[in-house]
Amino acid sequence: MTNRLFSLKFLILCFINAGILYSQPVNDTQVPLIGDISDGSRAKPIHIIELFDADSARIRPTDQPVLPFSTKQTCLPCHNYETIRHGWHFNANDAHVPAGRPGHPWILTDRLSATQLPLSYREWPGVIHPNDIGLTPWYFVQTFGRQLPGGGVGEDDTSDVDMMYRRWMISGKLEINCLACHDAEPAHQQAEYAVATRNQNFRWAAAATSGFAHVTGSTKAMPDDYDIYLGVAKDDARSIPPGVEYDDHRFNLQGKVFVDLVRNVPNDRCLFCHSTKINEADNRWRTENDVHLASGLHCVDCHRNGLDHNMVRGDNASSDFSCEGCHLGNDASERGRLGAPRPGHTGIPTVHFDKLSCTACHSGPYATKRPQLVQTSMGHGLGTHGIVKADTVMPYIISPVYATASNGKIAPHNLVWPSFWGFMHGDSIQPILPVDVQMIVLHFIAADTLTDSLNYAQINSGQWPDLSTDKVTSILDSLTNADFVTGTPVFINNGKGYRVGSAGLKSFSHTMTAPYLWPIAHDVRPAQQSLGASSCSDCHSLRAGFNFGNVEATSPIQGVRPISLPMTRFQNSLGIYARLFAFTFLFRPLLKIFILICCLILLSTLVLYFFKGLNTISTVLSATRREGNR
Amino acid sequence: MLRIIGIIITISLIGWMFFHKKEFIVIRRWLGRSAKTQFQSVRSAVVWIVAITGLVLALTGLLPFLLLGAPMSGFTLLIHVAVAPVFIAGVFIVSLMWAESHRFDAVDWETLRTCLTRQPLPNEHSGLNLWRHLFFWLMLITVLLLGSIVLSMYPLFDSIGMDFFLNLHKAAALLITVSGVAYAFVNASLPNKFLKDKYEPLSK
Structure with a gap:
């Protein structure tokens, strides 16, 4: 009986325990951990922490083999990684996340095959999904890992599991690199991240950037059966295996390391991935900085985020953290934020605010008749080692293009014309990866790539090679016989498609030939340098780039005239209307004088007859009074 | 070019x-023709120009706002801007030509007094004549219409001021349109003989 009672009690206890265990949130996305909850102190939280590797084992610099620290496992005790990994910087490949307004795409660039192809996991109109061209997460991370913050596609080792299982096992996942943003250590070297991802050292990438670890070797050179725990055989003279060395002095007696992590991300961390260089600008020392940064603000003062790391993108005008939110205040408070001056917009008709975004007048390179070529961190890998620094380097990003944004307002945009080889199947065009087409292209331009040729110089300076129409025709003919081509080979370039017809190379139009544009908001110019600050003719003049600039495509095909689109085409307005409207501004000074004179005379007439009227009333009243007296 | x-x-x-x-x-x-006839024909031509341009301005200015709830833009705006100077010139001439003949006079005063004391009007048309004068002077609110737009062309006022002037322009335009229509209606209701008799002394 006692035994039976004991058994029953034991069973009940087991059920209760099981219930408690199941009701415990395990890595729940909703539960903030100790480091996620602020106690109210504005002082910088000091991170003297233990380092853990990807297997949750504590790292000591004397370990053999010594493994790179895992940001996920190291930060996990105090910060909810699961919540953070859904943030804007990491969720591009999450199909459930709304795409939001178009942003900077990843641009697959290959000089030899004259390829520049805007890609994105987000469903922005005009971009191509990497999966659609066979660019698996594995290759995507290697290609663009230089400016990836980790997480998202870097942790997606399931999409190409069949082909790349062994490689993923060796390289490890590209976890969210918390240091990429939050490391304030002066010795932090983000450029090493690019080297690490290029060498497939994904699990070593975060350590490579830190100031207390040094990464050597390359996973790329290791065979598929390489074991990171066993290393290579001592007599194997092949390439250096990936490894990490820690600075012993940085570990304290408890084996903990001081990592200079900050809540407010330093500007340099943001600018590594979000810089823009204007090619035709004067020397760098003469160029301006964003007015907000020059005033002492930080990027994150506006681009804030909560624990979920969903950054404020600044495109929601009703948000507190938008141009309007800080400078005008929202409905609830008209006091604005951060001491932002309230703009007077003296003399600017209010219809401008309905039709233009704030950035139209205040942001980006100054409007010119011919928009300039710019280079961006994400497009050109600015800040990484070994890039070509020439102004003419691919991809060709044109800025500013004043186009109607998704909110219906005109805003400055960056633009890239797609250029790629592909094949047409029915009405759809399937791009071909540069790696597949490179050898064919090289076959036809081989003679041009000799050291004394013009093309050699061009390709070395980052440009695409010059291609004659005959060469394009020959390449397209060769592609017809390629086994990966299942349709009519085409070359998309210069805003057109080219295919071989009976009479040679023939151009055609297609939706995929359209340029991809994304709005820009930086660098913000001060009020005195904004469009319209000097006069209406900043925009409403036939010489103004805002309405009358021409957006030209560049083409490697010799003898083909580059396409040139008027700016009004991007603003959904008619060029003739813009010209006529600008034409009226020639007469505006005269009109103003004329109206002022008319006003003055009309006013004088009114005043004159007002007094005449008074005189009449006075006369009538006097007459009435006299009649009354009689 | x-x-x-x-x-x-x-x-x-x-x-x-x-x-x-x-x-x-x-x-x-x-x-x-004689100078008097020439003047008469110029006068009627100017009136027609004012009427037509005023109608175009009213249509281009008010219709987009009333129908679409949006400010005018595109070619509507261009037409508005192109026609406006002609209208202004016309109004300017008309105001100079007609101001004297539309003065409030003793007859209007009598009419007003009679109305206020609720006595029968001495002449069936005198009430309309008072309205006619009133609508004419209301039409000269054009000065507000012009003033509001010309001041907003200079960098003098901030967004609040610009918004105020735009609203003033809209309100003045509405008032002038209504006054213009009412004036035309009253003018058409009055017999020519009445107008001629009444203004005979002025033309002497």
Whole structure:
């Protein structure tokens, strides 16, 4: 009986325990951990922490083999990684996340095959999904890992599991690199991240950037059966295996390391991935900085985020953290934020605010008749080692293009014309990866790539090679016989498609030939340098780039005239209307004088007859009074 | 480019008109008339110009706002801007020509007094005549219409001021349109004889 009672009690206890265990949130996305909850102190939280590797084992610099620290496992005790990994910087490949307004795409660039192809996991109109061209997460991370913050596609080792299982096992996942943003250590070297991802050292990438670890070797050179725990055989003279060395002095007696992590991300961390260089600008020392940064603000003062790391993108005008939110205040408070001056917009008709975004007048390179070529961190890998620094380097990003944004307002945009080889199947065009087409292209331009040729110089300076129409025709003919081509080979370039017809190379139009544009908001110019600050003719003049600039495509095909689109085409307005409207501004000074004179005379007439009227009333009243007296 | 083409066309037109002026029968006839008749025809031409341009301005200005709830833009705005100077010139001339004949006079005062004391009007048309005068002067609110728009063309006022002037322009435009229609209606209701008799002393 006692035994039976004991058994029953034991069973009940087991059920209760099981219930408690199941009701415990395990890595729940909703539960903030100790480091996620602020106690109210504005002082910088000091991170003297233990380092853990990807297997949750504590790292000591004397370990053999010594493994790179895992940001996920190291930060996990105090910060909810699961919540953070859904943030804007990491969720591009999450199909459930709304795409939001178009942003900077990843641009697959290959000089030899004259390829520049805007890609994105987000469903922005005009971009191509990497999966659609066979660019698996594995290759995507290697290609663009230089400016990836980790997480998202870097942790997606399931999409190409069949082909790349062994490689993923060796390289490890590209976890969210918390240091990429939050490391304030002066010795932090983000450029090493690019080297690490290029060498497939994904699990070593975060350590490579830190100031207390040094990464050597390359996973790329290791065979598929390489074991990171066993290393290579001592007599194997092949390439250096990936490894990490820690600075012993940085570990304290408890084996903990001081990592200079900050809540407010330093500007340099943001600018590594979000810089823009204007090619035709004067020397760098003469160029301006964003007015907000020059005033002492930080990027994150506006681009804030909560624990979920969903950054404020600044495109929601009703948000507190938008141009309007800080400078005008929202409905609830008209006091604005951060001491932002309230703009007077003296003399600017209010219809401008309905039709233009704030950035139209205040942001980006100054409007010119011919928009300039710019280079961006994400497009050109600015800040990484070994890039070509020439102004003419691919991809060709044109800025500013004043186009109607998704909110219906005109805003400055960056633009890239797609250029790629592909094949047409029915009405759809399937791009071909540069790696597949490179050898064919090289076959036809081989003679041009000799050291004394013009093309050699061009390709070395980052440009695409010059291609004659005959060469394009020959390449397209060769592609017809390629086994990966299942349709009519085409070359998309210069805003057109080219295919071989009976009479040679023939151009055609297609939706995929359209340029991809994304709005820009930086660098913000001060009020005195904004469009319209000097006069209406900043925009409403036939010489103004805002309405009358021409957006030209560049083409490697010799003898083909580059396409040139008027700016009004991007603003959904008619060029003739813009010209006529600008034409009226020639007469505006005269009109103003004329109206002022008319006003003055009309006013004088009114005043004159007002007094005449008074005189009449006075006369009538006097007459009435006299009649009354009689 | 457009400017050069415009100048060439204008000069050509003026030159052609200069060398072919005798062929303009209408102008020749008009030139052959007396000064008084010429003035009358100019006066009626100006009135028609004001009426037509005013109608165009009202349509282009008010219709987009009333129908679409949006400010005018595109070619509507261009037409509005192009027609406005002609209207302004017309109003300017009309105001100078008609101000004297639309003065409030003793008859209007009597009419007003009679109305206020609820006595029968001495003349069935005198009430309409008072309204006619009133609507004419209300139409000269055009000064507000012009003032609001010309002031907003100078960098003097901030967004709040610009918004105020735009609203003032809209309100003045609405008032002028209503006054114009009412004036035309009242004018049409009054017999010519009444107008002639009444203004006989003025024309002497």
